[in-house]
Amino acid sequence: MKILAIDTSCDETAVAITHNTKVVSNKIWSQAVLHASFGGVMPSLAQRQHQERIDYIVNRAMLNAKCQMLNIDAIAVTIGPGLGIALGVGINKAKELAIKYKLPLIPVNHVEGHLLSSFVNSKFPMLGLVLSGGTTMLCLVKNIGDYEILAETSDDALGEALDKAARLLGLGYPGGAILEKIARLGDPNKYKLPLPLRNDKIKNRFSYSGLKTALVRLFSTIKDPSKQDIYDLAASFQSTAFDHIIRVLEYHCSQKVTSLLFGGGVANNILLKSKLRKLLKKYNIKLHVPYTKKLNGDNAGMIGVTAYLKIKNQKLKLEDFYNYESVDRNPRLELGY
């Protein structure tokens, strides 16, 4: 099944063409084009002007996949969670295309997209972990479309906390990636930061606002911080933030689960992946991450693949997806709906 997928949930304008679980082309508009020579970090100038970019990106994705609308079997679009006005642009474009070419229109949950971007055919139930700028969520994947949330953040998302720490340490924004690089040069045990929710007996939530506050207060006590101080602070913060994930995850590890699906922008972080592997080895659980970095951040490839997996696994009929009116944005969409 060939799907044209659109995601405009927040910053990125993204369009992809997927063929079953294969991502044929995956186009994202970002300033990356301008700043690729700078090694990956880009400013987000005018990043939210989806309207002006959506047609261009649709065309690029089609061109890149060497494919025409005639060959497309369905349109998939992100309906939430995200920023309402941004979601609206993608949904309108998807409807316009669906009507014009008489194609079924499949609504997709953005977080489910991140979750299934590392999907492998393995035994259910699996664990699912999505860590990004806007999401911090651990769930039990009983089947595709059947999820039980085990823990979610009660304040800040992990990716957001890393970006904020980076900016506080003077590393600019977005700084999560730089923080990781710089943390490698630091001593994670130099500063003691409080492990969030240490006293939770039932580990059913994450929290990063307390850790963020602790860093602000610690940083304000260091007079004229040196390079090494910044390295050490970055390392200590990152390490504590990840230990929190590990602690909560370990509480939910059990013998019946053999796989963990991991997605979202923070899945780029090498230290976190190695911490996860170390923990999961104890429980004989295999870690699955998307095969390319591009599927970690916001993209539409994951939306196309998710739409296909849902249709296939839940034995849904494409004929039932012609009720375009019913496809509407839902900025606070929860997983499993």
Add this chain to the structure above:
Amino acid sequence: MKKISKFDNKEIIKVLEAGGLVVFPCETVYGVAVDSSNCMVVEKLNKYKQRPLGKPYAIMCSGQKMAEEYVSLNKTAFNLYKRFLPGPVTVVSKGKGKVPKGIESETGTLGVRIPDYPDLLKLIKEFGRPIVATSANASYQRRPYKISDILENISEKQKKLIDLMIDAGELPHNEPSTVIDTTLDDETVILRQGEIKLKGKNEVLSRSDENTQNTAKELWQKYQDFAGKRAIIFCLEGEMGVGKTVFVKGLARAMGIRQQITSPTYDLLSCFQSTVDGQQLAHIDTWRMIDPNSELDDLNIKKLITDRSIIAIEWADKAIEEIRKYLSDAIIIWVKIRYGKNLSDRLISWGNL
């Protein structure tokens, strides 16, 4: 192509001044450099790197003084220079338009690097102006740690573009430089703005998150009578981690909203509905916005106000100009939260604009 094994500055400068392309070692990888004052050489560099027009390059300077002739540094950039340069960090700032076309980005920003490599610093100093530098591999090829890494991966045509190579043997395998863009930081804007003065100022000391939430509840009760008649905007100002979201959690609870309130930093705007009277709470965060004043407008704050919503804006001080426009249409309560003496102490003050 000529090969030398030491920094012979006289010879290198001669080549650069003649519009030549020089391959050189530094603390990261082998780079290629051209003169930053020659309009013609950017094209040569593009040809060598085989990359399209429009992609910017970074310049290498001998120190901050030289850099400041080419870019304007804001506070973030100053701090970065102080802490990390010379070193493997490229700091992007607003350019002054003093380099030939094609070096700065299309938006007028320019990356500056001060290499942590004494021979190279000496060369740039003697040269008296920056060099335009980039890694010596063609785009998308492997990182060049030795001369053969370069030569084995480029075409004969590309080889002919190189005028001089400085071969320092195999370099330690360090990562390429990290790029930090400082142009998004608007601290300078805030600094200019000065402190926001409030009328009828009140202040309480909060000793815990719970206290802060209760203060929010009391403030809500004070203004609740206006709900449904006018829009009410709670503007939150305060340092990172001080508890702005905590305040909104208290406000939401007082309004009868049962959903979990999380930070709206990423999504920019989250809306909630009260289960008691259907009142809408719009929770906005400007922290991540590039131009908070115009982006608030993009989020359609006008409609939220005509709908008489309850609006909570974190980092409201960044968008004060836009917020001031609604002084006559909405009730605006400005809330400042500051760190207190003890770890969990917060000073909360509020008043009207």
